[in-house]
Amino acid sequence: MIPVSLPDPIRTDPRHFTWLALAMCVLGTAHVGGKIYSWSSGWPMEAGIRQDQPVRFAVGTTRFELPLNLIATASQKRQALGSEAAFETLRLNLHWSSSATKNSDTGWDTPATIQVDLESNPGRESLRARLDPFYRRLARGGEMKGPSGLKVLKLSARGAPATDLIVYDPTVQNGFIARCRKDSTSGKAGCHRAIVFASGLELRYSFDQSLLPDWRRLDGDIVASIEGYRMQ
Numbered sequence: 001m002i003p004v005s006l007p008d009p010i011r012t013d014p015r016h017f018t019w020l021a022l023a024m025c026v027l028g029t030a031h032v033g034g035k036i037y038s039w040s041s042g043w044p045m046e047a048g049i050r051q052d053q054p055v056r057f058a059v060g061t062t063r064f065e066l067p068l069n070l071i072a073t074a075s076q077k078r079q080a081l082g083s084e085a086a087f088e089t090l091r092l093n094l095h096w097s098s099s100a101t102k103n104s105d106t107g108w109d110t111p112a113t114i115q116v117d118l119e120s121n122p123g124r125e126s127l128r129a130r131l132d133p134f135y136r137r138l139a140r141g142g143e144m145k146g147p148s149g150l151k152v153l154k155l156s157a158r159g160a161p162a163t164d165l166i167v168y169d170p171t172v173q174n175g176f177i178a179r180c181r182k183d184s185t186s187g188k189a190g191c192h193r194a195i196v197f198a199s200g201l202e203l204r205y206s207f208d209q210s211l212l213p214d215w216r217r218l219d220g221d222i223v224a225s226i227e228g229y230r231m232q
Contacts, residue, residue: 049081056231057085060120062201066229070094072115092116094205094225096218114207114222121200128168128177135166147213150176167191167212176219180209193219197226 051069057080058064071077072091079085095111139153146152146167153166163182169175180191189209197203205222 055080055085057087057090059087059090059118060200062118062120062198063231064118064229065231066092087118087120089117089119092118094222096221112208112211114205114218116222116226117204118197118226119202119204122202124202126196127166127179127194128174131166131168131177139166148215150212150215163189167215176215178215180212182209195223197223198230 049068052067054065055068055071056063056065068077068080070092071080072093076087076090079087092115094114094116096114097111135153135155138155140156140158141154144152144154149169149171150167151170153168154162155164155166156162161182163184165180166177167180168177176193178191178193180189182189190206191209191212192204192206194202194204203223203226207218211218
């Protein structure tokens with residue numbers, strides 16, 4: 001028979017296990033700390049910083065000064081607080097009121113949040129430039145009348161609900177134009193508009209489709225607001 005015997009005991013100092021356990025605790029704490037730091041990008045700004053304080057920065061070569069609380073994300077707010085802050089793309093949240101946002105129960109205006117993006121030198125073809133050679137050919141059923149003098153091109157499949165539209169002002173050559181799409185999950189319809197704001201700078205904004213009847217004032221107010229924050 002093959003003799004069976006127990007292996008010799010490992011001659012290890014018991015304190016080694018203590019050090020190993022301590023090292024694992026340190027690594028675990030560092031990992032949790034890293035997670036908390038990454039999550040903190042969505043937390044409110046630290047105390048002592050006024051949310052309405054003015055900040056100066058550049059988007060491309062265009063300089064702006066505006067209240068800190070208009071900047072949409074915490075990470076870009078922190079960047080704007082630094083000296084010589086510069087962005088290639090900056091997202092803002094503006095509040096805008098119209099008759100379409102009035103609460104029927106209280107009679108008070110509920111400001112709509114308009115998401116605005118400023119992008120440096122995007123170099124993309126404008127929506128208006130693609131109207132005749134592209135969107136008119138894709139449209140189903142030709143032009144339709146839209147709200148407040150707008151024309152509508154339906155891009156959705158024939159017989160399908162109108163979930164993808166081009167709306168535009170036919171009276172001005174390079175006038176208002178936007179694309180409106182309805183989200184199949186949420187059921188909400190949103191519109192997106194892009195404007196060449198300055199040389200090498202594009203202004204894009206998104207808004208609820210229900211605001212289209214007031215498109216003239218909306219468009220003018222958004223452009224005027226951003227223009228008012230531009231430094232001369």
